[in-house]
Amino acid sequence: MAACFALGLGTFTFVLLMDQMMRLMDLIINKGAPVGVVLRLISYILPFSFTVTIPMSVLLAVLATYGRVSSEGEAIALKTSGLSLYRLMAPGVLFGVVATLATLWISTVVQPSSTKALKTLTHQLYHTQALTALEEGIFNTEYPGLAIYVDRSDKSDGTLHGVLVIDQRTQADQRLIIAQKGKLLNNLEDEEAPIGLQLSKGTLHASSRDNPAHYRNLDFETYDLQILNGGDIAATVARVRQIKEMNLEELRAEIARLNKDGGKPWPLQVELHKKFALPIACLILSMIGAPLAIRIKKASRGVSLALSVAFAVFYYILLATGESLGSRGRIEPALGVWLPNLTLGIIAVSLVLAEGREAALPARLQSVINAAVSYQRSAVSRWGSALSKR
Secondary structure, three states, X not given: OHHHXXXXXXXXXXXXXXXXXXXXXXXXXXXXXXXXXXXXXXXXXXHHHHHHHHHHHHHHHHHHHHHHHHHOOHHHHHHHOOOOHHHHHHHHHHXXXXXXXXXXXXXXXXXXHHHHHXXXXXXXXXXXXXXXXXXXXXXXXXXXXXXXXXXXXXXXXXXXXXXXXXXXXXXXXXXEEEEEEEEEEOOOOOOXXXXXXXXXXXXXXXXXXXXXXXXXXXXXXXXXXXXXXXXXXXXXXHOOOOHHHOOHHHHHHHHXXXXXXXXXXXXXXXXXXXXXXXXXXXXXXXXHHHHHHHXXXXXXXXXXXXXXXXXXXHHHHHHHXXXXXXXXXXXXXXXXXXXXXXXXXXXXXHHXXXXXXXXXOOHHHHHHHHHHHHHHHHHHXXXXXXXXXX
């Protein structure tokens, strides 16, 4: 089971991060970013990915394990010898409990810190040669309102040769700057320092947008062109924490403040409930895996992978819809986040009852299940009315 879980976790995480991996590889190959820095970026991204991929991997592992047991006839032999379905499910459910606790720790402790560290490191990279390096032979348009062309760059001292800059950041006029040489102005020790280019031996052409006849031409020996305002970068890093960077105490405190001030705490409430709903999904999916694999009889790894993806897509579509409606206040945030878990929970209980008919549930537990089904029906009705109002 552990081997299938590790395989699924690696596969699902790689697929989820494929787009990010391409950008990180671009940092190494084209931007010259140190491999150590890129590895740090990956380590900061992984916790958020794990909260999504661990539940999928749990289902894959349980399906593959119990599918093999069922296909070889071991499940029938065990049940014939008197072992109930609930005893047979115990290892898979225990595995789901461990995964739930691990995901809960990642979601509530690791993820907020890693998200903050990722944002801080990303903004710090703006002060390094890695992200501000200009590629040769193309128009670099990474900076808003600027297009910078560099004919050739000297890697030894960072001197740029044959620089052309199109500056359209102001509404009043637009500028074309041509310089023989240029050098990056970048003070790594001072986060407040701006990032810019020091151009030398060139010409500046400026024309008015409103009056094209108004044209200026200026020759210069040196010209400092500011690309990014360091104060704005530092302010961005130091701004109030975003939702995904808040831990449980900060989320609760901010929700209480917004409720007191008459604000809209819905997005914060959605994030707070997600920190618990995603881990609980591991336990629910582990309960689905065993009876589903036994009913399928021949659950190969390919079938297990397909079922895991199908359940994951179904779950995350429900979660994304509920999260969107809850964040806007169309439905209760708790309902939007927990309804997917409730839906999968009812599926899990139905599969267990269908497969384990020989074991009757206690009357009290049966009444709880009936109440959950009734609540889900009313929740779906409210959800449908909220969607019709969109």
